[in-house]
Amino acid sequence: MADAFSGTAPQLIDVARRAGVSASTASKALNAKADVNPATRQRVESAARELGYVPNAIARGLTGGRTGTVGVLTSDLEGRFALPILMGVEDALGIDRVLTFLCDARGDEAREKRLVDELVSRRVDGIIVVGKQTDPRPPIGRNLPVPVIYAYCMSDDPADLSISVDNAQAGFVAAQHLVDSGRSKIAHISGEAPHSASQRRTEGVQKLLANRGLELVQPPMYGDWSEGWGRAAAAILVQSGKEFDAILCGSDQIARGVLDSLLERGIAVPSDVAVMGIDNWVVLAENSRPALSTVDLQLQKLGRVAATRLFEASNGSKAAGVEYLPGSIVIRDSTIPRL
Amino acid sequence: MADAFSGTAPQLIDVARRAGVSASTASKALNAKADVNPATRQRVESAARELGYVPNAIARGLTGGRTGTVGVLTSDLEGRFALPILMGVEDALGIDRVLTFLCDARGDEAREKRLVDELVSRRVDGIIVVGKQTDPRPPIGRNLPVPVIYAYCMSDDPADLSISVDNAQAGFVAAQHLVDSGRSKIAHISGEAPHSASQRRTEGVQKLLANRGLELVQPPMYGDWSEGWGRAAAAILVQSGKEFDAILCGSDQIARGVLDSLLERGIAVPSDVAVMGIDNWVVLAENSRPALSTVDLQLQKLGRVAATRLFEASNGSKAAGVEYLPGSIVIRDSTIPRL
DNA sequence: CTGAAAGCGCTTACAG
DNA sequence: CTGAAAGCGCTTACAG
Numbered sequence: 001m002a003d004a005f006s007g008t009a010p011q012l013i014d015v016a017r018r019a020g021v022s023a024s025t026a027s028k029a030l031n032a033k034a035d036v037n038p039a040t041r042q043r044v045e046s047a048a049r050e051l052g053y054v055p056n057a058i059a060r061g062l063t064g065g066r067t068g069t070v071g072v073l074t075s076d077l078e079g080r081f082a083l084p085i086l087m088g089v090e091d092a093l094g095i096d097r098v099l100t101f102l103c104d105a106r107g108d109e110a111r112e113k114r115l116v117d118e119l120v121s122r123r124v125d126g127i128i129v130v131g132k133q134t135d136p137r138p139p140i141g142r143n144l145p146v147p148v149i150y151a152y153c154m155s156d157d158p159a160d161l162s163i164s165v166d167n168a169q170a171g172f173v174a175a176q177h178l179v180d181s182g183r184s185k186i187a188h189i190s191g192e193a194p195h196s197a198s199q200r201r202t203e204g205v206q207k208l209l210a211n212r213g214l215e216l217v218q219p220p221m222y223g224d225w226s227e228g229w230g231r232a233a234a235a236i237l238v239q240s241g242k243e244f245d246a247i248l249c250g251s252d253q254i255a256r257g258v259l260d261s262l263l264e265r266g267i268a269v270p271s272d273v274a275v276m277g278i279d280n281w282v283v284l285a286e287n288s289r290p291a292l293s294t295v296d297l298q299l300q301k302l303g304r305v306a307a308t309r310l311f312e313a314s315n316g317s318k319a320a321g322v323e324y325l326p327g328s329i330v331i332r333d334s335t336i337p338r339l
Numbered sequence: 340m341a342d343a344f345s346g347t348a349p350q351l352i353d354v355a356r357r358a359g360v361s362a363s364t365a366s367k368a369l370n371a372k373a374d375v376n377p378a379t380r381q382r383v384e385s386a387a388r389e390l391g392y393v394p395n396a397i398a399r400g401l402t403g404g405r406t407g408t409v410g411v412l413t414s415d416l417e418g419r420f421a422l423p424i425l426m427g428v429e430d431a432l433g434i435d436r437v438l439t440f441l442c443d444a445r446g447d448e449a450r451e452k453r454l455v456d457e458l459v460s461r462r463v464d465g466i467i468v469v470g471k472q473t474d475p476r477p478p479i480g481r482n483l484p485v486p487v488i489y490a491y492c493m494s495d496d497p498a499d500l501s502i503s504v505d506n507a508q509a510g511f512v513a514a515q516h517l518v519d520s521g522r523s524k525i526a527h528i529s530g531e532a533p534h535s536a537s538q539r540r541t542e543g544v545q546k547l548l549a550n551r552g553l554e555l556v557q558p559p560m561y562g563d564w565s566e567g568w569g570r571a572a573a574a575i576l577v578q579s580g581k582e583f584d585a586i587l588c589g590s591d592q593i594a595r596g597v598l599d600s601l602l603e604r605g606i607a608v609p610s611d612v613a614v615m616g617i618d619n620w621v622v623l624a625e626n627s628r629p630a631l632s633t634v635d636l637q638l639q640k641l642g643r644v645a646a647t648r649l650f651e652a653s654n655g656s657k658a659a660g661v662e663y664l665p666g667s668i669v670i671r672d673s674t675i676p677r678l
Numbered sequence: 679c680t681g682a683a684a685g686c687g688c689t690t691a692c693a694g
Numbered sequence: 695c696t697g698a699a700a701g702c703g704c705t706t707a708c709a710g
Contacts, residue, residue, distance in 0.1 A: 009459075009484060011687060011688085012687065012688065012689095013687080013688095021696075021697085022696070022697045022698075023687090023688080023689090023697085023698095024689075024690080024696075024697055024698080024699095025695085025696055025697065027688070027689060027690090028689090028690095028695095028696090031689085035695060035696090036695070036696085037695055037696085040695080040696085054456055054459055054460045055460055055687090055688075056401075056460065056462065056686090056687055056688065057457075057460040057461040057462070057688095058397055058400045058401050058406060058461060058462050058686090058687080058688090059401055059686070059687035059688035059689090059702090060687080060688055060689075061397045061688090061702090062395075062397050062398055062401050062686090062687080062688070062689090062701095062702045062703065062704085063687090063688060063689045063690075063701080063702055065689075065690095067397060068461075069440075069461070072441075077422060077425070077426060078422070078426075083416060083417070083422070086416070086441070087416060087417075087443065090441075090442075090443055097457060099440045099442065099457055099458070099461065100440065100441055100442075101408075101438045101439065101440060101441075102411075102425070102429075102439055102440075102441035103429075103438065103439075104426065104429055117393055118396075118436060118438055119438070120348075120393055121393045121394055121395065121396040122396040122397060122407075122408070122438065123395065123396070123397050145348055226626070227626040228626065253622075253626075256626075257626075260628070283592075287565070287566040287567065287592075287595075287596075289599070350703060350704085351703065351704065351705095352703080352704095360680075360681085361680070361681045361682075362681085362682095362703090362704080362705090363680075363681055363682080363683095363705075363706080364679085364680055364681065366704070366705060366706090367679095367680090367705090367706095370705085374679060374680090375679070375680085376679055376680085379679080379680085394703090394704075395702090395703055395704065396704095397702090397703080397704090398686090398702070398703035398704035398705090399703080399704055399705075400686090400704090401685095401686045401687070401688085401702085401703080401704070401705090402685080402686055402703090402704060402705045402706075404705075404706095
């Protein structure tokens with residue numbers, strides 16, 4: 001392949017001339033439109049290849065069609081949720097050669113507004129808003145000239161479409177796995193009580209237990225989403241003297257703290273007590289001792305679905321409401337010892 | 340503020356008409372060019388505000404000037420290095436209202452080439468390549484029509500400009516901190532031997548020790564950048580019977596494994612042995628027991644510097660070679676107990 | 679200091 | 695099936 005960029009980049013007209021056709025015909029040929037003689041199309045394609053022609057997406061975007069760009073507006077780049085979602089978005093968009101503007105509002109509303117303006121100014125084909133919590137949030141704007149999809153978080157405007165995680169189902173399947181593997185005295189340690197993630201997960205846990213005629217050995221313990229809280233809560237639980245054979249944690253970070261705390265107290269996992277997390281934060285889960293069983297929230301898939309829905313919306317779909325994606329169990333050693 | 344987008348978005352010509360001037364004058368006024376009557380400028384600015392005018396960046400980009408976009412090409416979105424660098428880039432670019440295309444090549448060369456084409460096609464003002472290792476890598480292309488800066492990794496073409504981490508300095512200051520706080524029998528456990536990060540960090544450690552008339556209690560131990568290796572290496576070290584009062588680890592992950600291993604063996608940190616990491620991966624370092632002293636590699640700053648250099652390059656700077664950024668010590672409890 | 683005109687590099691009706 | 699012309703929404707010499 002010849003170097004496309006020594007000197008000035010070749011333009012459509014250069015390709016057209018080389019193929020002996022007009023610019024309009026070259027354009028149609030290159031864009032796989034109908035009504036072009038196959039032989040002509042071939043000549044144009046060859047010419048483009050020979051010249052190393054790369055179309056100017058800016059000029060193309062001006063014509064009014066798609067710009068082939070999408071904005072991802074996040075408030076949680078530092079957290080661990082945005083990244084897998086972003087990768088899923090890229091997976092889905094890459095197929096159509098769409099590129100992603102990544103904008104981090106850093107939790108600043110004014111900054112978010114400015115970034116929305118910047119995105120609109122660049123005529124993105126759509127915006128995906130990635131929140132740091134599953135709780136509802138105000139929409140980024142009304143009557144925006146581009147479709148908007150909320151991912152992970154959800155918009156509190158029922159006219160918007162949001163794709164989120166099914167927290168209740170995550171809690172449900174986590175509890176199911178514990179009960180199915182023979183546990184019946186389950187304690188539940190979770191994160192910040194006001195978060196819908198805490199509440200919904202607990203609901204799911206309790207629903208499964210009720211289905212099986214069981215209940216938690218004591219009320220759920222809420223704190224924050226940290227290892228420190230996991231350690232503290234486990235210590236409190238052990239000292240309470242309550243009997244338990246499993247701890248279902250609201251997150252992997254909490255679970256890791258719980259594991260360390262149990263280890264320190266000489267309580268064997270999983271033989272004495274099974275421990276389960278939620279998130280499948282791999283670097284944490286795999287390096288726990290023992291490795292942590294957990295629920296994968298399928299965030300990358302969430303990103304792919306969000307991108308797909310955005311594409312559908314830009315094609316006129318008027319879907320609204322919240323679409324919940326189920327998580328799936330990942331079994332490691334903290335619930336079932338490896339053979 | 341009126342809703343800018345009910346109906347069709349206002350254009351420059353709408354602003355011009357409302358202000359009673361021509362489009363060219365409106366353009367000059369809005370872009371803070373010279374030679375516009377202050378009163379006229381004011382009228383145009385008011386009109387724009389009243390209409391909620393957001394300029395069409397696509398049209399502006401076509402004119403030939405800047406597009407106000409930059410590409411960040413990474414191969415390591417999953418890793419923990421890309422993210423802080425990305426945030427730094429955004430910090431620096433946001434000031435000039437430049438937006439970032441985030442492209443993850445996923446370590447695939449063909450994909451990387453395609454993404455470079457996509458970026459060029461969108462006429463980005465520059466590209467920042469963020470590598471997953473500090474080792475040299477081949478350039479993403481030759482004679483690209485836009486400036487390119489390498490961040491974290493470096494290009495093996497001496498004509499390119501790369502901004503990287505000063506690994507030798509990081510090792511040096513880590514060792515300095517240990518020696519300054521009274522340690523003299525230092526062991527060194529690091530990551531993959533072939534990585535320049537391992538090699539340079541070790542060199543820095545040895546240089547500081549030599550300056551102080553000391554040497555490592557045994558040859559450096561290399562493995563991989565994981566907690567598992569940290570645990571294994573610490574076990575080997577303890578069982579060797581070698582005396583030591585500090586372990587300098589090549590990364591925070593390794594250090595965390597080391598800490599867990601020492602804890603398990605009843606060796607007190609920091610009273611018996613001080614432990615030090617490198618990276619300042621906060622979620623890991625703060626949740627270690629005790630909290631981990633380490634070296635912050637200043638990745639966010641690295642991102643800011645890369646963006647600044649890109650801006651300079653697009654203004655004609657011909658800077659080349661590698662610019663190394665120093666790390667800085669973060670003292671927590673694993674080397675000095677808190678009072 | 680202001681405005682008419684040309685142009686950025688494409689795509690899209692429209693006519694042939 | 696092909697091409698001349700207009701247009702996308704701006705900016706930039708250039709003339710006044």
